[in-house]
Amino acid sequence: MADLLQVTNVSKNFSGLRAVADVSFSVPEGAIFAVIGPNGAGKTTLFNLIAGVFAPNSGGIQFRGDRIDRLAPDEVCRRGIGRTFQLVRPFLGLTVEDNVTIGALLHEPNPNAAMQRAHEILSQLGLFAKRRHLAATLTLPDRKRLEVARALATGPKLLLLDEVMAGLRPTEIDRIVEVVRKLNSDRGITVLLIEHVMRAVMSIASRVLVLHHGAAIAEGAPETVVRDPAVVRSYLGEEAL
Amino acid sequence: MIARLLHGVPRHALLLLVLMLAVLIAAPLFAGDYLLTVLILILYFAYTGQAWNILMGFAGQLSLGHALYVGLGAYVTAALYVHFGIGPWVGMPAAIAISVACGASIGFLAFRFGVAGVYFSILTIAFAEFARIGFDHFAWVQGSSGLFLPVANYKANDIVNLRGQPVMFYYVILAMTVVAFVICHGLLRSRVGYFWQAIREDEFAARSLGIATFRYKMYAIIISSGMTAPAGVFYAFYYNNLFPEQTFFIVRSIEIILGPVIGGVGTLFGPVIGAFLLTGLSEGLQNLLTAYGVDAPGVTRLFYGFCLLLVVAILPNGIWPPFAKVLRLDRLHDKSET
Numbered sequence: 001m002a003d004l005l006q007v008t009n010v011s012k013n014f015s016g017l018r019a020v021a022d023v024s025f026s027v028p029e030g031a032i033f034a035v036i037g038p039n040g041a042g043k044t045t046l047f048n049l050i051a052g053v054f055a056p057n058s059g060g061i062q063f064r065g066d067r068i069d070r071l072a073p074d075e076v077c078r079r080g081i082g083r084t085f086q087l088v089r090p091f092l093g094l095t096v097e098d099n100v101t102i103g104a105l106l107h108e109p110n111p112n113a114a115m116q117r118a119h120e121i122l123s124q125l126g127l128f129a130k131r132r133h134l135a136a137t138l139t140l141p142d143r144k145r146l147e148v149a150r151a152l153a154t155g156p157k158l159l160l161l162d163e164v165m166a167g168l169r170p171t172e173i174d175r176i177v178e179v180v181r182k183l184n185s186d187r188g189i190t191v192l193l194i195e196h197v198m199r200a201v202m203s204i205a206s207r208v209l210v211l212h213h214g215a216a217i218a219e220g221a222p223e224t225v226v227r228d229p230a231v232v233r234s235y236l237g238e239e240a241l
Numbered sequence: 242m243i244a245r246l247l248h249g250v251p252r253h254a255l256l257l258l259v260l261m262l263a264v265l266i267a268a269p270l271f272a273g274d275y276l277l278t279v280l281i282l283i284l285y286f287a288y289t290g291q292a293w294n295i296l297m298g299f300a301g302q303l304s305l306g307h308a309l310y311v312g313l314g315a316y317v318t319a320a321l322y323v324h325f326g327i328g329p330w331v332g333m334p335a336a337i338a339i340s341v342a343c344g345a346s347i348g349f350l351a352f353r354f355g356v357a358g359v360y361f362s363i364l365t366i367a368f369a370e371f372a373r374i375g376f377d378h379f380a381w382v383q384g385s386s387g388l389f390l391p392v393a394n395y396k397a398n399d400i401v402n403l404r405g406q407p408v409m410f411y412y413v414i415l416a417m418t419v420v421a422f423v424i425c426h427g428l429l430r431s432r433v434g435y436f437w438q439a440i441r442e443d444e445f446a447a448r449s450l451g452i453a454t455f456r457y458k459m460y461a462i463i464i465s466s467g468m469t470a471p472a473g474v475f476y477a478f479y480y481n482n483l484f485p486e487q488t489f490f491i492v493r494s495i496e497i498i499l500g501p502v503i504g505g506v507g508t509l510f511g512p513v514i515g516a517f518l519l520t521g522l523s524e525g526l527q528n529l530l531t532a533y534g535v536d537a538p539g540v541t542r543l544f545y546g547f548c549l550l551l552v553v554a555i556l557p558n559g560i561w562p563p564f565a566k567v568l569r570l571d572r573l574h575d576k577s578e579t
Contacts, residue, residue: 051449077451085449091442102439105432106451112248114432154451 004029004158004190005050010059010069012045019045021214022059027158027207032184032191034201034222037211038235043194044086046211047160050192051083052076063158078106082156084147086163086194092136096127099135099146103153118153125149125179141172148179152189159183161193165200173197177204198236202226210235246427254570265415269408277407281479283520284414285472290500290512291421292468297498298507299425299434300461301441302351303358306365308493309372310340310466314473315483319390320382322402322478329403329474337470343368344466345459352458357444366491373489382483390481403478410479417471418513424468426509437461441507499545503552505559510570514561519548 003026012020020042027033035043048054050061052073061069068076077083082103091099100118101111108114122128125145130138135146144164151159161180165173177200183189184204195201201208201222208225210218212234218225225231247255268280293307317339318332347368351361377385398405403413428434436457439447448454477483487493504515523541530537556563564570 073445073448074451074453077449083449085446089443089446091439091446093442094438098435098438102435102447102452103450105435109432111430111432111435114435150450 002029003027004031004064005192006062007046007050008060008062010046010049010056010061012042012049012054012056018214020049020056020211023211023214023216024059025209025216025219027190027192029190030184030188031206032180032193032204034205034208035192035194035211036196036198036201036208036235041211041235042214043211044162045214047083047162047192047194050076051081051160077154077156080155080157081160082151082154082158083160084144084151084162084164086166088140088143088147090135090138090143090146090150092134094135095131096133096135096138096146097122097131100149100153103150104155106154114153118149121149121152124182125152126175141168144168145176145179148176152183156189158190158192161191161195163194163196165195165197173200180204198226246423249430251570253568257568257570262419269411274407277411279520279524281407281411281414282524283516284411284418285475286496286500286516286520287513288414288418288421288475289469289472289497290504290516291418291425291509292465292472293497294501294506294508294512295425295428295437295468296461296465298501298511299429299441300437300458301444302458302461303362304365304462304465304494305362305491305498306367306369306494307465307469307497308489308491309365309369310344310469311473311476311493311497312369312372312376312483312485312488313340313343314470315477315488316376316382316388316473317470318474319388319477319483322390323388324381328401329478330401333471333474336474337467340470340473341463341467344462348459348462352455366494369489369491369494373485376485376489379485385485387482387484389483390478392481403474410475414475417475421468422509422513428464429509433457433460438507499549501559503548503559505561508559508561508565510565511559511561514564515559518560519545522548 005027008024010020010023011018023046035046037043049056049069052068052071052075056069060067063079063081068079097115097118100121101115104114104117105111108117119128119131122131125148127142127145127149130142135143138146148161148164165176168176180191181204184191205222208220208222209216210225210231217230217234218228226236269277272280289307289311293304296302296304314336317336318329321327321332321335322329347364350356351364356364376382382388395405398409400409436452439450439452440454440457444454499519500515501512502515503519504513505511523544526544527541530540552559
């Protein structure tokens with residue numbers, strides 16, 4: 001399969017702190033690709049580089065064959081990359097359906113049609129019943145699903161999910177794992193996710209990249225990566241084996 | 242077009258609107274001269290509040306200098322009329338163009354270079370102040386000694402030149418307010434309106450959804466400044482005199498925003514309700530005091546302050562939202578019900 005996203009020797013410094021150091025990897029089209037690593041490893045910074053929030057100090061990022069590492073976040077989204085935020089940021093003062101409609105309006109200029117589209121996505125994510133609620137009244141798990149719905153509404157080829165399972169109960173995790181799996185299999189959306197919940201990573205990721213102190217220390221199939229001694233030492237701990 | 246505007250608006254909301262409009266249209270039949278001038282003032286604030294609300298209520302950019310656009314609209318048309326005999330309706334496009342040019346320049350400076358939040362508000366004050374000081378020394382429009390429109394005792398109403406009796410001005414400002422209301426209603430349910438609300442709620446998240454925030458904020462200030470200018474045209478031809486110290490004064494800008502703030506920022510009815518309540522009550526208060534022989538200058542400002550305190554403390558979202566709930570109009574923008 002062709003590579004949808006290619007990250008080549010990307011580095012990012014924040015006044016002396018090397019947050020991402022010379023990281024390279026590619027995400028094949030149709031994959032569910034996980035980035036794991038301890039807190040402060042540079043996972044979210046890597047996401048922000050891909051999403052156009054920051055420009056890398058060096059290296060390049062290609063999406064569907066085009067350089068995107070100098071584009072603004074809105075242009076990156078228009079190219080087909082949707083994202084969620086680790087600390088969720090739904091439009092709190094708007095209803096659930098309005099939140100998702102705004103995403104859908106990117107490619108569907110007619111508000112009524114965009115609302116229809118939003119309703120389909122909300123049904124898929126099990127939020128349809130709460131469509132008239134203000135986003136501010138939702139619980140954390142619902143807000144996380146709302147973020148996924150909103151990003152999904154922009155019609156992405158690649159979906160960046162930043163810890164959408166953190167802080168959720170096991171049943172809620174299973175639910176969102178199922179959603180991600182379905183998006184991937186039914187709609188062919190490639191998924192790049194940052195996750196700490198190893199159980200989820202092991203069950204859905206086709207490939208895993210491990211970051212530590214900003215550098216990639218391992219990459220491969222989930223079963224192989226979790227047995228990698230460097231990964232065990234830096235992140236998982238001996239008891240994980 | 243009309244079908245699209247009415248789409249999804251509940252029937253009882255429509256009924257209420259038609260009723261309100263009917264009362265306002267019939268008002269000159271039973272209102273005396275004084276009441277009519279109060280109504281004109283109310284509608285003037287409803288109109289300017291509506292225009293200001295596009296920038297702040299919809300797109301979340303707090304302008305504290307909307308007197309600039311009123312003043313430009315007023316001065317441009319008044320000067321064209323006084324110097325060249327060009328009527329207000331012909332002069333209005335020029336007034337709008339100049340107002341929009343100023344609004345767009347301020348917007349470009351602010352939004353392009355990341356001047357946001359309080360700093361944006363300060364920038365808008367600064368430009369209104371520039372205009373105030375500039376017009377004070379602008380000899381072509383008589384500087385600080387004021388620009389006066391020729392006045393006579395009008396027996397007939399000349400709508401082309403906006404010369405006539407209060408009742409004509411009343412219908413002009415009523416029509417303007419209705420048009421502004423309809424435009425805002427259309428904007429709020431359009432794609433632009435959704436994007437504005439996204440920017441208002443969380444600009445960073447809006448960008449990550451592919452919204453070109455700079456462009457949409459520019460649309461907001463362009464439409465808002467362009468819509469404010471005709472209020473200036475009305476102001477000039479209704480009051481017949483313009484002084485930079487009054488027209489561009491920051492208190493004029495604050496008066497514009499009080500209505501929507503008290504009525505409900507970001508709502509369609511907020512600016513209208515706010516204008517009725519504030520202006521209506523303060524005029525009533527003044528009359529009451531006069532009737533009891535109490536002479537208290539500045540009492541309206543004190544009253545404004547009191548209202549603002551009350552609303553901020555008890556109803557931070559304004560008076561309209563709880564009203565809307567009671568009247569079951571809070572789903573006015575429900576596009577899903579067909």
